[in-house]
Amino acid sequence: MLNDTQQSEGSLRRKRSRQREKVLDIVRSTKSHPTADWVFHEVRKELPNISLATVYRNLNLLAESGEISEVICDGQLRFDANKEEHFHFICKSCKGIFDIDEARVTPDFKLPRGYVVQDLRIDFYGICPACQTQRS
Amino acid sequence: MLNDTQQSEGSLRRKRSRQREKVLDIVRSTKSHPTADWVFHEVRKELPNISLATVYRNLNLLAESGEISEVICDGQLRFDANKEEHFHFICKSCKGIFDIDEARVTPDFKLPRGYVVQDLRIDFYGICPACQTQRS
DNA sequence: CTATGTGCAAAGTGTTTGCAAATTT
């Protein structure tokens, strides 16, 4: 997987690139939870030669480093640069994704008027007991 | 999309099929949140001629009718026949999906020992105000 | 008998990868 000239401990030192910075700018510029393809087209307006592969690579790098996060909606991978802890309301009709501030999620939590909730999904991400044991 | 001989109001009357019943059995037989491909291989043990396309078609039909639900993990579509309201713990290391009973999610909620939570995602699914208005 | 379901193979979608050239440090 890694060849001899690369550092074996997984952390390549990142170099900056115009492309990656632009990708981040674009994701930050919107609250629309864009797809990779949308980002590609937007970035292309300013960097006409950028390729879709580069956009994917950079979205993945940015997600890995925590600068943006991935959101799955309707089987589609989307990206989100909102660093505040927040939750999502996903409309089954228009497939829109709307942000819900964490601040509103309290014991007397109510969604804004007009949002009709049909399903709730709560996913915890972390390390399970078995993997925890293997690591220590 | 629909031709003249079909009912226009979208609700074809379903016929039962051995294949669909087996697919449902298999999904119900496990708590492992299987992928379509895993289901395919399991069903194949009993119906050696079933095709992957049929498995996909039936998983979609079953999800549509609410008999199973779809879970996305790490960009992979998975299926779940657990009809109890419940949440998921997704291990970032082994990618395992573990069920968390809703009953445990109370004001003094704690995850079982050993689960280390790094991220929390809460997604509400439903109809947004704009779509609500269009419908009424 | 008629509509729905199936198997197969082909097409589609979204994403990743190998490589030589370009860029960053």
Next chain:
DNA sequence: AAATTTGCAAACACTTTGCACATAG
């Protein structure tokens, strides 16, 4: 100079579709 990043095209994994035949009601 050395290592990372890019653009391109090809590969990939997963899912859907078109069609002729089979099956359920």
